[in-house]
Amino acid sequence: MRGIQFLVNEDGEKTAVLLDLQEWGDLWEDFYDILVARSRSEEDTVSWSDLxxxxxxxNATNGAV
Known part of the structure; x- marks a missing residue:
């Protein structure tokens, strides 16, 4: 694929990928969002009313209106 390069180890196994962000930048943003969401999946949730x-x-402590 154009704009994608793989880094391989001594055994020829793919270990990393390099994306051309001019070519794939929009897709990378979606992929990154998914990675962040998955990394936080085990975090405690907070209800909207508590937040x-x-x-x-x-805001009251900082004097914001």
Missing amino acids: EAELDQE
Whole structure:
């Protein structure tokens, strides 16, 4: 494929990939978003009401309107 290069180890196994971001930049952003989401899948979740309360508290503490 144009704009894609693979790094291989001594055994010829693919170990890394190099993407031409001019060619594949939009796709890379989607791929990266998926990687970030998967890396955070085991993190604790926060309910919307708890997040709102926390933000309200921070805003009150910092004097924001």
